[in-house]
Amino acid sequence: MTLTTSHKHDRRSSLRIAQVATLTEAVPPKLYDGTERVVHWLTEELVALGHDVTLFASGDSRTSARLEATWPKALRLDGAVRDPNALHMVMLERVRQKCDDEEFDILHFHLDYYPFSLFSRQPTPFLTTLHGRLDLPEHQPVFTTFSSIPVVSISNAQRRPVPQANWLRTIHHGLPKNLLTPQPTKPGYLAVLGRIAPEKGVDRAIKIAIRCGIPLKIAAKVDRADQDYYDELIKPMMDHPLVEYIGEISDHEKPDFLSGAIGLLVPIDWPEPFGLVMIEAMACGAPVIAYNRGSVPEIVDDGVTGFIVEDEISAVAAVDRLSSLDRTLIRKEFETRFTARRMALDYLDAYRDLIEAATPKIKLVSSAE
Numbered sequence: 420m421t422l423t424t425s426h427k428h429d430r431r432s433s434l435r436i437a438q439v440a441t442l443t444e445a446v447p448p449k450l451y452d453g454t455e456r457v458v459h460w461l462t463e464e465l466v467a468l469g470h471d472v473t474l475f476a477s478g479d480s481r482t483s484a485r486l487e488a489t490w491p492k493a494l495r496l497d498g499a500v501r502d503p504n505a506l507h508m509v510m511l512e513r514v515r516q517k518c519d520d521e522e523f524d525i526l527h528f529h530l531d532y533y534p535f536s537l538f539s540r541q542p543t544p545f546l547t548t549l550h551g552r553l554d555l556p557e558h559q560p561v562f563t564t565f566s567s568i569p570v571v572s573i574s575n576a577q578r579r580p581v582p583q584a585n586w587l588r589t590i591h592h593g594l595p596k597n598l599l600t601p602q603p604t605k606p607g608y609l610a611v612l613g614r615i616a617p618e619k620g621v622d623r624a625i626k627i628a629i630r631c632g633i634p635l636k637i638a639a640k641v642d643r644a645d646q647d648y649y650d651e652l653i654k655p656m657m658d659h660p661l662v663e664y665i666g667e668i669s670d671h672e673k674p675d676f677l678s679g680a681i682g683l684l685v686p687i688d689w690p691e692p693f694g695l696v697m698i699e700a701m702a703c704g705a706p707v708i709a710y711n712r713g714s715v716p717e718i719v720d721d722g723v724t725g726f727i728v729e730d731e732i733s734a735v736a737a738v739d740r741l742s743s744l745d746r747t748l749i750r751k752e753f754e755t756r757f758t759a760r761r762m763a764l765d766y767l768d769a770y771r772d773l774i775e776a777a778t779p780k781i782k783l784v785s786s787a788e
Contacts, residue, residue, distance in 0.1 A: 434770060437523045438462050438484065439475040439514055441530060442506050445493040446480040453695050454550045457592050457762075458529050464595075464763035473523070475510055489513065511537060518543040525770040535565040544773040546571055546587060554580040554690055569773060571766075574714035577692040587769055591717070592693050593762035594702055594753075598670060601704040601750055602678035608634040608663075609738070610680035610705070612673070612696045615653055616645045620686035620710070625656045627684060627708075627734045633661070635684075638676055640667035677703035682725065682741045685709035686734060694718060697725075701753040704746035708737045724749045 438461065444452045447459035458474075459482070465472045466483040474480065478488035479496075489510040494503045511534060514526065518541050526545035528534045538545050548571045553562075562584040569587045572578045578586055609631070611624045621637065628635035637657075641649045657664050668676060677683065683700040691713035698718065700707050707725030709715045719725045723744070726737035755761075 433469050433471060434767070434774075435471045435473075435522065435524045436465055436770065437473050437475065437514060437517070437526045438465075439510070439526065439528045439530060439534070440480075442477050442490055442494050442510065443503060444477075444495055446474060446476040446482060449479070449493060449496060453592075453693075454529060456695070457550070460593065460595055460759040461763055461766065464759045465767075468763060468767070470767075475514060487513065507533060514538075515541060524774055527766070527770070532561050532565065535561075535568045539565070539568060542777070544770075544777045545569070546769060546773060548573065548590070549577065550692065552690060552692055553577060571769060573693045574717050576690060576714045576717065579690075587772070588765070590762060590765045590769065591757065592695060592698065593757050593759040594695075594698060596754060596758045596760065599674050599677065599699055599702040601746065602674050604675065604679045606679055606681045606705075608636050608680060610677065610683050610700075611635065611637045611639055612668075612677070612683060612699065613639050614645075615639045615641045615649050617648050618687060618689035620688050622652055622656060623686035623688075623731060623734075624684040625653075625659070625662055627686065627731055627738070629659060629661055630731070630735045631738045633681065633738065634663065635661055636663045636665055636676070636680070638665045638668040638672075673699060674703055677705045680705045682706045682708050682738065684734070685715070686731075687712050687715070689713065691715065698753060698757040700725075701749050701757065704750040706741050706744045706746070706749055708734055708741070710734075720752060724752050 438458060440446050440455060440458045444455040446455045448455040462472055462474050462482055462484050472484035473487055474482045474484040475487045477493045478491040479493055480486055490506050494500045515537060523543055526543055528545060528547040529550060534547060546569045550573060558581055562581040566583050567585055569585050571587050572589045573592060575589050609628045611621055613619060615621050625635060677700050683705055685697060685707055687710050693714050697707050697709060701724050707719050709719050709727060711727050711729055715727055719727055721727045728734045728737050
């Protein structure tokens with residue numbers, strides 16, 4: 420018997436990992452953006468776990484990894500850039516050239532379907548985390564055409580419209596364990612956090628709070644695209660004495676804001692792929708009342724970390740039951756299920772699965788002639 424030479428991958432060994440973010444926002448973002456925050460947290464955890472990580476992102480990004488900057492600043496903040504696709508094509512080609520030199524064990528993209536065609540034609544294993552909604556008609560031919568490309572979902576609900584995709588696994592987002600922590604304060608209001616947009620249901624949150632007779636504090640930004648919705652529908656509702664509009668808040672302000680909330684209202688009307696605000700609330704021990712849409716049943720443990728409801732009437736009834744929930748237990752659930760360390764370890768398992776699948780196996784070959 421002779422042993423053919425082959426590499427057996429050690430699942431504990433340090434990996435050379437490329438994280439490839441969009442250039443639209445810096446990593447972490449200067450303005451609110453969920454995807455780049457998640458990429459930042461993941462990258463930092465992978466470095467902390469001893470891996471050799473290269474981050475492809477804009478030059479104004481902050482990272483413990485090696486930064487490969489295709490452009491000096493985030494494209495959203497650079498008024499001189501008219502065609503962002505051009506710079507993303509340059510970045511993808513730079514990643515591919517490094518693959519020619521075998522610089523990475525695994526490539527992790529956060530660019531939707533942009534890398535699919537180019538990187539299916541090179542040998543380095545790669546995966547893509549899909550961060551957005553997948554229920555648009557034009558997504559169908561993409562995932563039918565590229566049905567062998569390995570992709571990761573951020574919730575099981577996100578997968579439903581495109582079962583034909585090559586789903587590697589679902590990996591829920593996570594926050595750094597001590598980024599947001601419970602503060603010693605007496606809860607006294609309902610809260611809304613994030614972005615004011617029709618699908619986020621801030622108008623419904625206001626109606627719920629008024630029906631309960633409980634103050635509502637809204638810490639949220641208004642994107643230019645949603646300004647008309649805000650001006651015509653939300654702004655007039657802000658005149659109610661129970662409603663207070665705070666505006667956008669930073670991570671530093673969130674612990675006090677969420678710890679002071681009786682509960683976070685998430686009356687969404689769209690298939691939310693994840694919803695970071697829900698785990699931000701849990702990190703501070705605040706329960707969540709969320710409409711049964713998209714990822715909500717996967718994130719909220721009904722009766723433990725909050726309540727899943729169908730409409731305004733059931734949301735109002737759930738507010739009365741918030742005091743029965745244990746805020747210490749809510750924080751413990753966050754620590755068990757939604758930390759960035761857990762997210763990074765889940766991704767490492769996925770990386771190693773792909774690396775092993777691409778590695779030639781050791782074979783015993785009979786030498787009997």
